[in-house]
Structures are given as structure tokens and as C-alpha cells.
Amino acid sequence: MPVMLMRSLKPPELRNGTRYVVVNCSPMVAEVEIAVGAHKGKRHFIPRIPLEPTDTQLPFKFQWRQLPLRPCFAMTMNKAQGQILKCVRLDLRQHVFTHVMLYVALTRTGSKDNIHFIAPNGTTRNVVYTDVLYISSQA
Incomplete structure (x- = not known):
């Protein structure tokens, strides 16, 4: 599936807006291949990253982990x-x-x-x- 990275992780190869193709996906990591550009064909592992809401009125903190990828058809x-x-x-x-x-x-x-x-x-x-x-x- 074509995807786009939504957060820079390791520039210049893992940069916000770069298009990838998902090669393999497990519960904690996605293996992707760069689809275009100078690094085309290189494979990387994208981990789930911790996220926290910033504008919450809740009396407790919570966190979730998610892949910083979006479908990019x-x-x-x-x-x-x-x-x-x-x-x-x-x-x-x-x-x-x-x-x-x-x-x-x-x-x-x-x-x-x-x-x-x-x-x-x-x-x-x-x-x-x-x-x-x-x-x-x-x-």
C-alpha cells in the first residue's frame, strides 16, 4: 500500500511527506520501501511512536502508540x-x-x-x- 510519512524521523530518508510502499507490517513496526527520489528502493523500519494529547481537560494523562503513516493514494x-x-x-x-x-x-x-x-x-x-x-x- 502506498503511504506517506507524517513526521520526520531521520532526515533525509525518513522525512515528513516522503512516499513509501509498505512491504511488511507487524504490531509494533512497519517495513517500508522508499517509492521515489534519490533514496528510492531503500528499506526502513518505521516504529510506532508515543503520542499524547496536548489540549485535554482530563484529570489524568494518557498516551498511545501509532505508526506515523497515512495512506497516500x-x-x-x-x-x-x-x-x-x-x-x-x-x-x-x-x-x-x-x-x-x-x-x-x-x-x-x-x-x-x-x-x-x-x-x-x-x-x-x-x-x-x-x-x-x-x-x-x-x-
């Missing part, structure tokens, strides 16, 4: 930054927030033939908030 444009993908499918039924998000999505693959869109009438609206651009240019 799809990803947001922000998480796709730095990824190399064979094929990109974009759902543009909702407007893209910034030019940069669309640029990141369109440049994840090396060929325009590997980019596919879902968009009403084959178009999407380019939303630019000029107030935000003005404020950021003044800083």
Missing part, C-alpha cells in the same frame, strides 16, 4: 511539492488558491501527456486575491 498540491510522479490527475472542480499551487501540480511529471484534468467545461478559474498580493509586497 492521492495527495494535496502542497504535499506534492518535491515529489516526482509518473502521472498527475488534477481535480479542478474547485478553484486553485494560488498560481504556485497550480504550478507545483503541473510540474510534478516530465511530460504534458501524463497530466490529466477534471474540470467543468475544460476550464478553471484563476483566483488571485489582490489584497494579499499588495500586503505581501509591502513587507
Whole structure:
């Protein structure tokens, strides 16, 4: 199953946002193989890590252990930054927030033939908030 690491454990190979494929899974650890990038094919063991709630009103503390992995059959444009993908499918039924998000999505693959869109009438609206651009240019 394709998964994404949700917390950096040992950069640069075990870094937040890196995609892996689960090779084996036991109750306390998952064996994963790096799916893309310079370290593609290397295998690592991801342990369950202890987590504690920070905003609890409970009169006691509790802790649980969980794998810092999420299924990654799809990803947001922000998480796709730095990824190399064979094929990109974009759902543009909702407007893209910034030019940069669309640029990141369109440049994840090396060929325009590997980019596919879902968009009403084959178009999407380019939303630019000029107030935000003005404020950021003044800083």
C-alpha cells in the first residue's frame, strides 16, 4: 500500500511527506520501501511512536502508540511539492488558491501527456486575491 510519512524521523530518508510502499507490517513496526527520489528502493523500519494529547481537560494523562503513516493514494498540491510522479490527475472542480499551487501540480511529471484534468467545461478559474498580493509586497 502506498503511504506517506507524517513526521520526520531521520532526515533525509525518513522525512515528513516522503512516499513509501509498505512491504511488511507487524504490531509494533512497519517495513517500508522508499517509492521515489534519490533514496528510492531503500528499506526502513518505521516504529510506532508515543503520542499524547496536548489540549485535554482530563484529570489524568494518557498516551498511545501509532505508526506515523497515512495512506497516500492521492495527495494535496502542497504535499506534492518535491515529489516526482509518473502521472498527475488534477481535480479542478474547485478553484486553485494560488498560481504556485497550480504550478507545483503541473510540474510534478516530465511530460504534458501524463497530466490529466477534471474540470467543468475544460476550464478553471484563476483566483488571485489582490489584497494579499499588495500586503505581501509591502513587507
